[in-house]
Structure formats: C-alpha cells, structure tokens
Amino acid sequence: MTRPFDGHTLSPETVAFLDGDMRLLIDGERVEGEAFHETRDPATGIVLARFHVGGKAQIDSAVAAARRAFEGPWGSMAAAERTAILQHLARVMEANATLLTELDVIDNGMPRFIAGLTTANCVEMVDYYAGAILRIEGTTTTPPRHVSAEAEALTYTLREPVGVVGQIVPWNVPLSTAILKLAPALAAGCTVVVKPSEETPLSLLALADMIGEAGFPAGVVNIVNGFGATAGQALAEHPDVDKVSFTGSTATGRRIVMAAMGNLKKVSLELGGKSPVIVMPDADLALAVPGVAMATFFLQGQNCMAGTRIFAHEDIYDALIKGLVQFASGMTLGHGLDPATMQGPLISEAHCGKVMAHIDAAKAAGARLVTGGEKLARPGNFVQPTIFTDCTPDMAVMREEIFGPVMAVQKVATTDLDELARLANDTPYGLSGSVWTRDMAAAHRLVKRVRSGHVSINCHGAVGTNIPFGGYGQSGWGREFGQEGLDGYLETKAVTARL
Ligand code: NDP
Numbered sequence: 001m002t003r004p005f006d007g008h009t010l011s012p013e014t015v016a017f018l019d020g021d022m023r024l025l026i027d028g029e030r031v032e033g034e035a036f037h038e039t040r041d042p043a044t045g046i047v048l049a050r051f052h053v054g055g056k057a058q059i060d061s062a063v064a065a066a067r068r069a070f071e072g073p074w075g076s077m078a079a080a081e082r083t084a085i086l087q088h089l090a091r092v093m094e095a096n097a098t099l100l101t102e103l104d105v106i107d108n109g110m111p112r113f114i115a116g117l118t119t120a121n122c123v124e125m126v127d128y129y130a131g132a133i134l135r136i137e138g139t140t141t142t143p144p145r146h147v148s149a150e151a152e153a154l155t156y157t158l159r160e161p162v163g164v165v166g167q168i169v170p171w172n173v174p175l176s177t178a179i180l181k182l183a184p185a186l187a188a189g190c191t192v193v194v195k196p197s198e199e200t201p202l203s204l205l206a207l208a209d210m211i212g213e214a215g216f217p218a219g220v221v222n223i224v225n226g227f228g229a230t231a232g233q234a235l236a237e238h239p240d241v242d243k244v245s246f247t248g249s250t251a252t253g254r255r256i257v258m259a260a261m262g263n264l265k266k267v268s269l270e271l272g273g274k275s276p277v278i279v280m281p282d283a284d285l286a287l288a289v290p291g292v293a294m295a296t297f298f299l300q301g302q303n304c305m306a307g308t309r310i311f312a313h314e315d316i317y318d319a320l321i322k323g324l325v326q327f328a329s330g331m332t333l334g335h336g337l338d339p340a341t342m343q344g345p346l347i348s349e350a351h352c353g354k355v356m357a358h359i360d361a362a363k364a365a366g367a368r369l370v371t372g373g374e375k376l377a378r379p380g381n382f383v384q385p386t387i388f389t390d391c392t393p394d395m396a397v398m399r400e401e402i403f404g405p406v407m408a409v410q411k412v413a414t415t416d417l418d419e420l421a422r423l424a425n426d427t428p429y430g431l432s433g434s435v436w437t438r439d440m441a442a443a444h445r446l447v448k449r450v451r452s453g454h455v456s457i458n459c460h461g462a463v464g465t466n467i468p469f470g471g472y473g474q475s476g477w478g479r480e481f482g483q484e485g486l487d488g489y490l491e492t493k494a495v496t497a498r499l
Contacts, residue, residue, distance in 0.1 A: 003046055008337035014102040017206060022051035024058055024210035026032035027065035037198055040343040042109040043335040043380040044122045051201045054224040059234040062222035066191040067240055069219030069401035074191055079133050086130035086186060087156045093122045103202040104175055109344035110299055111418050112336050122179040129187035132486055141149035143496050151498045161189035162266060165241030166235040170248045171197035171347050172302040175237055176271040178204055179478050188489035193222045198356035199347055200434045239263045250474050261303045264294055268478035270470060272401040273431030280437035281315035287434040287458055289323035294432060295408040295460035297385045305432035305461045309398055311423055312411040317411050321389055325371045328385035345381040346404060354382035355404030362388050362397035384436050393426055421449030430472030434460040474481025
C-alpha cells in the first residue's frame with residue numbers, strides 16, 4: 001500500500017514493515033488477537049496499518065507463557081547468558097534504528113530528530129541494563145543475636161527477580177516508555193507482558209520481531225496490543241502477575257492501583273505533571289528563552305515532564321515574554337518526517353479537541369493569549385505553540401495537565417526562595433521543574449525546597465539512562481532509569497545460616 005506523508009518518503013524497510021502482518025507476540029509466536037484496530041498518521045489522518053488487538057483471553061495466554069518462561073529457561077539462565085541476549089537485542093535495535101525511528105514519527109507524530117534521539121537512548125538503555133546484570137549484588141550483615149548467641153552464623157541478602165511483570169505504556173514516546181521498563185525488568189530476571197497504547201502500536205510490533213532475533217526464550221517478552229479498558233485492565237488485575245508498571249494519566253493510575261489490589265501485586269506508576277519553571281531576575285535570557293520555550297513545547301507538550309507553569313520575575317518578565325513569543329511563533333509545524341519540523345501534530349483528533357477546550361477555558365478565565373491558540377486549517381491535529389500571560393494560580397491553565405503546546409506564565413515580584421517554592425509546590429503533582437538563574441547558590445537552595453522528583457538548573461527535563469526519574473505526590477510511585485529502575489524489579493531475600 002502506498003501512503004502519503006506530505007510528500008516525504010520512508011525507507012524501504014519501513015514501507016515493507018507497514019505491509020506486514022501485525023500480530024501479537026505471545027509465547028514466542030506471532031498470534032492473532034480477538035479483533036483488529038487501525039492506527040493513523042496524526043499529521044495526515046491516513047490509516048497506517050491494521051493491527052491485531054487482544055483482550056482478556058490473550059492476556060491470560062501471555063501471562064501463562066511469561067510464568068512458564070520465568071520458572072523455566074529465563075529463571076535458570078546464567079547471568080552472563082542473559083547479558084549476552086540483552087546486548088544482542090541492543091545490536092539488533094541499532095541495526096534497525098531507521099525503522100524504529102520512522103515508526104515512532106509516523107505513528108506518534110513526533111519530529112524525526114526527537115525520534116532519532118529516543119531510539120539511540122533506547123539502545124543505550126538496553127546496553128546499560130545488560131551491563132548491570134553482573135553487578136546485581138546482595139550484602140552480608142550481622143546475624144541476629146538469638147542465633148549468634150548459640151552458634152556461629154552467617155547472614156546475607158540475595159536480590160531476586162520480582163517475577164512476572166505487566167507493563168502498560170502510553171503513546172507519547174512509544175518505544176522509549178516501553179524500553180525503560182523492559183530493559184531493567186529483563187536484566188533483573190523478570191518476564192514481561194507489555195500492553196502498548198492502541199494509539200501507537202507500530203514500534204513495539206517491530207520490537208517484537210527483534211525480540212525473536214535477539215534470542216530470548218519463548219514467553220520471556222510478550223507484547224499484547226489492546227485497549228486499556230479490556231487488555232490493560234485484565235493485565236493490571238491478573239492474579240498471576242507479580243508487579244504492574246504503568247506510565248500514563250493520574251486518573252488511569254488510580255484505576256491500576258484498584259485493579260492491583262486483588263493479589264496485592266507491586267505497583268509502580270509514572271504519572272502526570274504540571275511542572276514549575278522559575279525564572280529569576282538575573283537569568284541569562286539567551287539560555288532561558290529557548291530553554292523555557294522547549295520546556296513546554298518539546299514533543300508538542302505531550303510530555304509528562306513538560307514545564308508549563310512559568311513563574312517569571314517582574315524584572316525580566318517583558319523581555320522573557322517577548323523572547324518566548326518570538327520563539328514560539330517562529331517554530332515550524334509540520335510532518336515529523338520533514339527535517340525542518342520543530343513541532344508535529346497532537347496524537348489524535350479527540351486529544352486535539354481536549355487541548356483546544358483548555359485554550360478556550362483559559363481565555364474565558366481571563367488569561368491573556370499572546371501567541372498561538374489556533375488549530376491549523378490543514379489535515380492532521382496541529383495546534384499552534386500557545387502562550388498565556390497574566391495567569392493566576394487559581395486558573396485551570398495553571399493547575400491542570402493539558403498535555404499540549406500550552407504555556408501559562410505568572411508574573412512574580414519576589415525573590416524570596418521560600419515564597420517561590422510555595423508557588424512552585426502549589427500543585428498535587430511533583431514530577432519535574434527547572435530554575436533559571438546565574439546565582440548557583442540560590443539555585444541549589446531553591447531546588448532543595450521544590451517538592452519534585454527531578455529538578456534542573458538552567459536546563460529542563462534533563463533525563464538520562466543513569467539518572468533516577470519519578471514523581472513526588474500524585475506524579476507517581478517509584479523511580480525508573482538508573483540503579484533505582486533496576487531495584488524496582490528486584491526483591492530482597494535475607495538469609496541467616498546457623499553454621
Ligand atoms: P491513559 O493513562 O488512559 O493511557 C495510558 C495507557 O494506559 C495506555 O496504554 C492505555 O491503553 C492504558 N489504559 C487505559 N485505561 C486503562 C485501564 N483501565 N487499565 C489498564 N490500562 C489502561 O492516557 P490517555 O491516552 O487516555 O491520555 C489522557 C491523558 O493522560 C493525557 O492527556 C495526559 O494528560 C496523560 N498522559 C500522561 C502520560 C505520561 O507520560 N505521564 C502519557 C500519556 C498520557 P489505551 O491507550 O489502549 O486505552
């Protein structure tokens with residue numbers, strides 16, 4: 001099938017992939033689901049592919065396969081061999097980087113330069129956790145008094161995999177949000193059932209092929225596309241799943257917690273945010289203007305760590321706004337395959353409607369629209385980079401996660417760090433944030449006061465493979481990335497031996 005991409009072409013491997021058979025991966029086999037669903041290019045609205053979707057029956061088969069693999073070949077495999085298989089996966093992904101990148105561009109809408117970076121980060125992450133396998137270590141400690149009083153004794157700890165893990169991933173960075181869960185889980189020795197978002201199935205269907213090529217035993221990784229309310233819910237409540245790891249909205253996060261109650265499975269959640277960006281009077285505006293703009297507009301604002309609540313000091317307010325408006329109005333919107341594109345489309349018509357409703361509500365509440373605010377009159381779900389000034393803390397535009405290219409700016413008169421922190425912390429969320437100033441002492445003192453899992457100074461959203469990431473408050477439970485990301489898939493067993 002030929003598909004229009006606003007005049008842009010795809011590599012032959014991506015074209016061939018789109019014409020392939022998009023089945024689920026269960027127990028090492030590509031199997032049919034219970035129905036089909038279509039995925040569309042959000043920049044053009046055209047159908048990219050029809051793919052199989054599974055429901056409870058497919059989740060049951062996938063969990064059973066994952067349990068067999070956990071108790072069988074994966075559980076008994078030597079650590080060095082597990083390392084080699086993960087390293088092999090990294091090489092296969094690297095060899096297929098163009099395919100993985102192009103699939104996230106056309107399925108999600110993200111600009112190609114971002115998709116290229118996230119693919120490279122995914123390869124790095126698989127390598128990072130492959131390298132961590134031989135460093136999974138317990139400790140030795142003093143045996144309990146009642147045992148050592150009677151005999152020589154030894155106490156040590158073992159780190160063991162949590163077991164069968166359900167991973168429910170969103171559409172905003174499809175490959176990356178899956179890999180940052182898969183790689184540490186597999187390194188820990190867990191087996192996995194992944195439920196991608198039905199909005200963006202493609203890169204994980206390509207990954208399913210690569211899982212086979214890398215040499216994982218059957219059932220170690222299962223990928224079941226399906227809807228949240230059916231497949232997702234069945235996975236979250238499954239009695240034979242030991243842990244569920246979820247990235248998505250806070251509302252769905254609550255449903256996951258309720259669903260997990262039956263067998264009290266472990267839960268980790270990476271949820272929403274409304275991250276503060278504090279621009280002090282001495283900020284270097286040459287850095288702050290593009291940095292603050294991209295804190296909001298990166299990934300069309302469909303980004304859990306987006307910095308969308310800007311607290312700008314009155315001394316630099318006018319100059320900052322002028323720079324931000326110039327930056328935002330100069331951003332090139334277009335198809336992600338176009339190398340000039342800085343901002344792509346929103347994921348769907350429905351989501352676009354939600355973002356436009358937020359924009360209308362902000363206008364009605366008295367926020368001042370200084371740039372953007374319109375949906376482009378062209379096919380696809382394009383919303384202009386939008387900036388509201390004169391915002392006050394009670395406005396929905398300052399409080400709610402919009403998940404679109406919408407910035408809200410509040411003028412502040414204070415440089416008192418406690419007062420700035422009080423403004424920044426006036427939110428149920430706590431995922432990210434940034435501080436812009438030349439005064440490093442003030443920056444570090446302010447960072448310490450901000451209740452958030454991740455705060456940057458003179459940059460925003462500085463995430464990395466080795467850097468723990470997660471939320472305070474209603475932004476989530478647990479941490480991903482780095483050593484803490486691996487710890488989330490390990491249990492600790494304490495052993496005492498009377499010798
Ligand atoms: P959801 O949180 O509903 O979806 C995320 C994932 O959860 C998807 O795979 C979805 O499946 C699945 N899911 C949905 N309902 C259930 C359920 N009852 N049980 C188990 N899994 C479920 O996000 P939306 O796509 O609806 O986006 C809504 C808002 O969420 C956005 O506007 C944004 O504010 C926020 N969001 C935050 C993200 C983050 O990175 N923190 C990522 C994505 C969204 P399916 O897609 O098939 O329904």
